[in-house]
Amino acid sequence: MTQDSYADVIVSYQGGVRLTVRAKPGSTRMRTLKIVDIGDGKRALEVSVAAQAQEGKANRAIIERLADELGVGKKDITIRSGDTGRIKIVEVKGSDLAATLLKKLG
Secondary structure (H helix, E strand, C coil): CCCHHCCCCCEEEEEEEEEEEEEEECCCCCCCCCCEEEEECCCEEEEEEECCCCCCCCHHHHHHHHHHHHHCCCCCCCCEEEECCCEEEEEECCHHHHHHHHHHHC
């Protein structure tokens, strides 16, 4: 897969990537990161976490999961929009992150 295949989900910018993420809180098991359809022809990176969507617990768990998956520090990840919704825009600082993520997605 190429980055162009995921251009609606993974956007590179100077210093990192911006991801469209669909949160899946309260998951009973950690699923592999995958691209899912979110309607209206849009897609997102689905990130499942065990934490419940209350008091920011799921957001913190998503940041931890992405940090682990991408090999960056939690401080390098910021939720830019969607704090209280399932669809989020997440910025991740670092180099070669798009390539790392593409490898994980297969």
